[in-house]
Amino acid sequence: MSKNFVISPFAIHQAITLLYMGKDKHRDPELGKALQLVGRRTDKILSFFERARTKAIQQDFVMANRIYLSPYYNESEHMRSISGGLGVEVENIPFSEGSTSGDEIEKWLNQTIDKGTRSHLFVKDNLTEVTQLVAVQGNSLSCTFKHRIKSQTTMSFSIPMHNRRPYVYKVQMMYTVAPLEFFNEDEVRGVMIPFSKTDIGMLVLIPRRLGTQRILYNLDKYLQVPLRKAEKTHLFLPIFSVQETVDFNLALHSLGINHVFINVTHHDRNENAAYFKQYNNLEVKPNRVLMQSEVGADNDQRVVNVNRPFVFVIKDENTIYMVGRMDSV
Template sequence: MFDFNLEFARGGATFTTELFQLLSAGGVSKNIVFSPFSIQTCIALAFAGAQGETADEIATGLRFVSNFPPEVAQTFQFVLEKYRNSNLLKIANKLYVQEGKQLKASYEQSIKEQYNSEAESINFALSDAAAQSINAWVNAKTEGKITELVTPDAFSDNTRLVLLNALHFKGSWANKFLEERTEEDDFWVGAEETVKVPYMNQKAKFGYGFFEDLGCTAIDMPYKDSDLSMFVLLPQEREGLKDLAEKLKSVNLVDLADKLVVEEVHVKFPKFKVDYSIELADKLKQLGISKMFDEGAEFNNLLESPEGVYVSKVLHKATIEVNEEGTEAAAATGMIMMTRMMTFPLQFQADRPFLYVIWNKKNILFAGAFVNAPDA
């Protein structure tokens, strides 16, 4: 039997590695953090009202399970329902529509039922006030972690819709790190170059793996009272990150989860905080999603009066903080639509650039690369 939810998770993992590849093209010189799930969810809100080639490109580029909106909505609903009452993870969707414009009733009903998304009227011509309202919503849904997703210059008389997804995660480690064991040490930012970073230290049982074909070791550090964890892939070479990202194209992260073995491990892991923001239009076009950005975009199922709406921007911001207690991460994605005009015990020393994801061993909520001590 075809398992849509597993297929959706595998698609999400593929999208994660493909987008990471694009974000790190030319080498990773700065820390990256993004939420594949937030980006997918935000664009799925538009996909629910898309048709034809536009819908096909979105489904293919974002690795959805099919190009049939109700089937795709079901896979998102599965994850949204799973964490509806979670204390660790909050997911929120919202749609703002230009005053005087009416969403199609069937579309409004489907995003409400399938994506738990409310719709609200707003006057985009009053761009300062519109930006303020939207940022206030994002700020509230990310617990103050993301304060400014949009700026007033993103809106004009021609703006018709803004689709938003916000994600907030705050989890305590199942095995906390003791603060008194945190100490500064070298982190290799190049073959011969180091910077000082604070490292947390502990010895405990974790899911652990050595993947020879990928040239890396992996550890899965669970969060308390949850099926969520942080999965870290550490290249063996000091400058092995680019190679690892390349090799990940040939495997699916979901399959790696099954290969971990619970072992007692000495973990030495940096304490860090990273903020990241990007406008995703160019990257999405590189993944083959271009039709939704041009004036011939087929979003005829969104509004009652069929104006030619298209996407002008896809804004994404994410932040993560990792410390002895656990992890706090937040992400927001906004889509603006316009009308035309080995030793034993094992060691896991993350003292060189590494990749990480926060997931439930299937759906990837956050992904990133830690490559350098963030500027204080």
């Protein structure tokens, strides 16, 4: 995985929930527990995903989520009946056609995301006659913040270097002053930047002493830190974008997906029977800029200058839509 990346936990949750709930019988209890679905009624689960998906679309997320099944995979009518409620399409495709199947999947993703990108998901021999399931997700978002960006300015961005002086270079920063929720810990500083149309926002986590990798390892801990009441805050945030294709095969193998979801009917099926890939595009750029000028900050008021590597979490109270880190801008 590259130093700069973004993934969508919500999209993963959608797809794996469909694979779990789509089985009429023999659902995996450990996976159900991990997904926090044990004991929850189907209508409640579908309602949660519908609300979250509707809000994301209102906030201009573009989401594509499709599971491709080979003719050997015995999907149930129940799976197809709940797929719409979960926001995950189900499609049959003959993986024996190899690169042709891969081209068809990539064409669907590129057309659905429609951002002028050409995401490449598969390499030669990824898809063969032994493949039974491919889950493909695409997510795209161009952030629109609640508070107007007042100006743009060029400022320093510092990257720590092991046993060397930090590498410092100039980046384009957006500047605004607005009431923002925040927290201050010894290890991490956090600030919530609200979006314009919903209660979704971007929580920016700025390390004080830790690296971004350590923040990600302990993300649950920092997400539990309560935000303080909003105060007038000067915010400097880099203009950045990140595009990433992430292969989740290792994560699936650790969950035992080959044993849980795939009904092997041929002895020559192998551990490469499932693929799970996600393409994400995120842009953070100025919207509604009021003026172009060099800006300063009132030292008597709160100042948040995101001038070093950071982690970001796009979330509302109940759902994490995207998580990523920027080690360089």
